[in-house]
Amino acid sequence: MPKMAQIADNWETGCVMAQMRIKDIAAEAGVSPATVSRYLNNRPGQMTEETRARIAAVIERTGYRPRAAARNLRSSRTNLIGVILADIANPFSSAMLEGLSVSAAARGCSLMTAISGNDPAKEAESLTRLIDAGVDGLVVNTCGGNDEAIAAAAGRLPVVLLDRDVADGGVDLVTSNNRELVAGLVDELAAAGSERLCLLTEASDDSPVRRERAEAFADELSRRGLAGEVVTLADGGASGVGRLDETIRGYAGKKLGLIAVNGLVFLRLTEALAQLGPSLPAGLKIATFDDYPWNHVLFGGVTTAAQDTLTIAERVVERLCERIDVVTTTVGEAAKLAPKRIEIPGHIEHRASTSR
Amino acid sequence: MPKMAQIADNWETGCVMAQMRIKDIAAEAGVSPATVSRYLNNRPGQMTEETRARIAAVIERTGYRPRAAARNLRSSRTNLIGVILADIANPFSSAMLEGLSVSAAARGCSLMTAISGNDPAKEAESLTRLIDAGVDGLVVNTCGGNDEAIAAAAGRLPVVLLDRDVADGGVDLVTSNNRELVAGLVDELAAAGSERLCLLTEASDDSPVRRERAEAFADELSRRGLAGEVVTLADGGASGVGRLDETIRGYAGKKLGLIAVNGLVFLRLTEALAQLGPSLPAGLKIATFDDYPWNHVLFGGVTTAAQDTLTIAERVVERLCERIDVVTTTVGEAAKLAPKRIEIPGHIEHRASTSR
DNA sequence: TCGGTTTACGAAATCGGTTTCGTTTCGAGT
DNA sequence: ACTCGAAACGAAACCGATTTCGTAAACCGA
DSSP states (O other): OOOOSBOOTTTTTTOSOOBOOHHHHHHHHTSOHHHHHHHHTTOSSOOOHHHHHHHHHHHHHHTOOOOHHHHHHHHOOOOEEEEEESOTTSHHHHHHHHHHHHHHHHTTOEEEEEEOTTOHHHHHHHHHHHHHHTOSEEEEOOOSSOHHHHHHHHHHSOEEEESOOOSSOOSEEEEEOHHHHHHHHHHHHHHTTOSEEEEEEETTOOOHHHHHHHHHHHHHHHHHTOEEEEEEEOSSSHHHHHHHHHHHHHTTTSOEEEEESSHHHHHHHHHHHHHHOSSOOTTOEEEEESOOGGGGTGGGOOEEEEOOHHHHHHHHHHHHHHHHHHHHHOOSSTTOOOOOEEEEOOEEEOOGGGOO | OOOOSBOOTTTTTTOSOOBOOHHHHHHHHTSOHHHHHHHHTTOSSOOOHHHHHHHHHHHHHHTOOOOHHHHHHHHOOOOEEEEEESOTTSHHHHHHHHHHHHHHHHTTOEEEEEEOTTOHHHHHHHHHHHHHHTOSEEEEOOOSSOHHHHHHHHHHSOEEEESOOOSSOOSEEEEEOHHHHHHHHHHHHHHTTOSEEEEEEETTOOOHHHHHHHHHHHHHHHHHTOEEEEEEEOSSSHHHHHHHHHHHHHTTTSOEEEEESSHHHHHHHHHHHHHHOSSOOTTOEEEEESOOGGGGTGGGOOEEEEOOHHHHHHHHHHHHHHHHHHHHHOOSSTTOOOOOEEEEOOEEEOOGGGOO
16 A cells, blocks of 8 residues: 555544555556656656556556646646736626636636726725736726736736726737727617717716717717717716706607717616606617626617627637747747737627617 | 746846746745745744744845745645536626626635536536636535535535535525525415416426425415416426416406516516517516626616625635635544535515516 | 743755656668 | 667656654743
């Protein structure tokens, strides 16, 4: 019987199995630890089919699992991907997390998650905590305010930004084709007969995404010669709703079309409209970004610019792993990948709220 | 100048700092690595205030960060908590994740997350993947079908179940006081004048939580001598909606009260009701579990049994850390904590859908 | 002043894999 | 048969912290 790391302290009860080390496996299989290691990582230096089988048998029989910590230490690779999300309450983030989880698992990686709750200080803290934990790479859905720290991190390890860009833009970014989606919604509303369009935004949301959508909206209006404007709701309170109400009345009789810049704004819009009546005022058409569950239900279905979250997640992980491979493969500063911007096309879900 | 691990390959550009090891810090501060380690973990064997200051200065100046992998290897502790969630699309899970994240961070732990998507096979795979990664403990929101595997895991490392229990029940569980919440909703509807009550459930959902709520519902009805039943919607298709429609018509003129057993069932209910008209049929009262964003908006506000997700998360982490401390402190089988069931009280949100 | 007990700290072993480097074996080519 | 290159594998260094154990200095009461 080979020497083992820690013999079960209660062999009689049969309760605790011995924790095997790679050298125990090696001894049992009559090979060296190096060979077992090669087997575990199926390395180029192949081994005899017979050796392989013998090692496999021992591992199978003993249920041996290598200790990740030891592996990480020597190889300085953890197969961990750090994820920082700004707002998990946002279904976009949840969907993204699921997508990232699937894509990462497909590559043998696990996810370490942190949630900033839109607090830059917590985001910064998460950044260092995940890096300290030794993640191989980082996915950041930034809440803003940490552009320098994120850029610095991107200089030290692979980083891919999710949905929201940083200022100087030297970091990989995966996002939706917001401009086309805006154009699609404008199309939709114009086709439904709207004569004036409003894009509803929130004052507290000053993200690059909101700005991009607002710009695209303005461009699209002027390109088509349509009337319209961007309306910013005050945060939280009734004033925002009041402002909206005012806007709607101001356009009374003008065939108004509204676009909510995101799902939360849309919910506030819904609250405001509820005061006017349970269904949409005659001639009012609405549409929104982000395909949330309630969009299927409210107003008999709300036309939506849906992002392809699964594909976004897949491309994020793909790109991140590209960078990780480059870092661990190439030696010096050679073959530094140039920052890349990846746009994933979304699509418009036509629903009742923009029917003629 | 002390010997360092890896001298920056481009010293002139000043771009890459040397990666310092603990022995570099020790040398620079004129102490031994052991002392620096003691400083880093502020160990009982204290040191001179002067020594402490000198080490602190060097660390501050060099920006040294200890490598987690090395630390983990020697101490066999990772400060990682594994989290397995059944369905992240469910806002309950998102809220939980945020709570767990906050509570864990407060204790210096990070989260490794896995998402089973209600697939037992993926759940089992996540279980082994997280354990292999060396998490100190595990939080599992199980989708069912892995009771033995989870019990086995609980024998090898600290495990706390979230919301959903396993069959033999030998594992810690934190959950809401579902029975009281059911009673609260029944109260609400009875007070609103409902004469017959239905609890709406989904065929595919056979979770312990659903069963618990259904049982409590039946008990509550008989206790009060109220009429009512549990209605199970068929999954997905129109048949489920048809069944519901039938149920509603069947009770026509009887002052019906409906309780959705969870948020997704409630959305399906909403779809079905939308076919009957934009607002609630006269005399129909509804209520639901789980406080989702749309509850504030639909039907002018839906009465809700809200779970205290933050407290649940906090207690989960607290209990898990208790177990982790016990494992790392005590040596043998001594002081094994008995499995514990923790119920966190939720509360009823009164909204328009159950007003008289 | 002197045993005895803390307290502060260093030397070296240790955690459990991976990786380098060197040796042996095997098969092919001439 | 002999050489040579590749393939298979082992010995030992190594990753960078923690932890044990031992020692010297400081403290302390009698």
